[in-house]
Amino acid sequence: MNNITILGCGSAKPTRTNTPSSQVVEMCDKQFLVDVGEGAQITMRQMGLRTNRLDHIFISHLHGDHCFGLLGLLSTWGMLGRTRSITIHAFHDLQKLLKPLLDYFCQAMDYEVRFHDINPASHEVIYQDRTLTVSSLPLKHRVPCCGFLFEERQRLRHIKKDMIDLYDIPLARIPEIKEEADFVCSDGRVIENQYLTTEPKEPQRYAYCSDTAYNERLIPWIEGVDCLYHEATYTQEQEASAKQYMHSTARQAAQIAKMANVGKLIIGHISARIKDQALSLREAQQVFANTILAQDKTCYQI
């Protein structure tokens, strides 16, 4: 099951209930870490979250509340005996800043930290494998910043087990049948693919957009995603602050969700100034009903 686990969904200043931004995205049986605010590794440990399928970290931008937890996590993995390399996809300044710290604090690690410099200003594929792709989503913020779009690739068709038996289909033929080939029986009969297979599930798509000012440019890229995580730092009343600091209001997040026709919206990154987060949720739901208010240490299906 594809899902996201919110480690932290707070804004810049931690509060009693929210720690800085970090989430684990699980798709196609792989794990990806998106942003690593301070305390992410502590929350992982408190939740008993295993990260043995996590080989890629995506950093949206270089504000502290999105990356100050990186060094601690990398260091702890070293102590735990990690051997598989980790790739950090981020704006190039991160490598310059993190390298001297890794050299000083993490000298005896048995795994490699690889940096993949990304261009936050461009919408492009930054990771892909056989089952999914991850693309950058240029955001509007005070520093170079991008969101991330996780997309399952077209799944293979499901082959019906009883047809395998009925036509005595050899195992070697199954991959091509899953890719829509017909099957030719030993007596020459051609069985059309439509009788052998069923439609695969629709590939799922998840978009992470934090931090950003109201940004309609996102809409075509995230059109119809199953789940959108969008920052909602302020409420409508604080729209001037949203403009000044290049963040969104809950209402603006919902407007993007509505215009992009997404399946569901999760709002987070609520400012510490907002004492009652239910206000943000109500504001968003007035525009886009299927909105959820993110909580730390909580798992959501995509």
Added chain:
Amino acid sequence: MNNITILGCGSAKPTRTNTPSSQVVEMCDKQFLVDVGEGAQITMRQMGLRTNRLDHIFISHLHGDHCFGLLGLLSTWGMLGRTRSITIHAFHDLQKLLKPLLDYFCQAMDYEVRFHDINPASHEVIYQDRTLTVSSLPLKHRVPCCGFLFEERQRLRHIKKDMIDLYDIPLARIPEIKEEADFVCSDGRVIENQYLTTEPKEPQRYAYCSDTAYNERLIPWIEGVDCLYHEATYTQEQEASAKQYMHSTARQAAQIAKMANVGKLIIGHISARIKDQALSLREAQQVFANTILAQDKTCYQI
């Protein structure tokens, strides 16, 4: 009341219950932060701890679990509008490592971060004011490392209120009387200080010793302190690990406490490998009965 508030008393790897090392020492109405492991600022916020009397931070050594929370804390103080400077007392490498990060992440702060380079190999006064001194305590660890000894200075004598009335003592005379001066009445009579004042309370002393191998050299420096916080990373069974990694066992911490004749011992920095910390506590108490097992988010009187 002098006390210490443990923000984190874990070892290198965070566990479900323990975050990395950090504690707030309150003495003489001032606050001092000792070590700043990752998440210290988050715990402060969760505890609702105000740090408006905190102007000095002491870093024992440059292992991540003792300093990875610094940058986040300094950054958050900037966002909260702090204006009073902060002084970080630490081994000189810290300045070199932290400066580029402060320059990048904390550009628009209204307060100054000052670095006071200390020599962890030397037992010397590194901070003093009218009411207390803080000295370094050379420890034995894998990198340059020192503990910290907080000592109230000799307190002033208490002047008896009824004597002020009886001899009509002007306010201007009171400070010198508190410092043991006699009082000369207008008619020339000399009232000896012993009739005017009572003994001040004994000055309190607190020692923080983490991380360190068993180190008898500490004993004369911490002799008779009211409270000793000493690391107890391992149990007796793991004495070889303690030796290898230059840490102490719970028993060794208690031996130091006993030989130094301290008032009470608080043990912390328990390894994540130890599943039942009560074992560490029992081991220490067998040698030194007045031992407490440190807990995160807990305040202890000195």
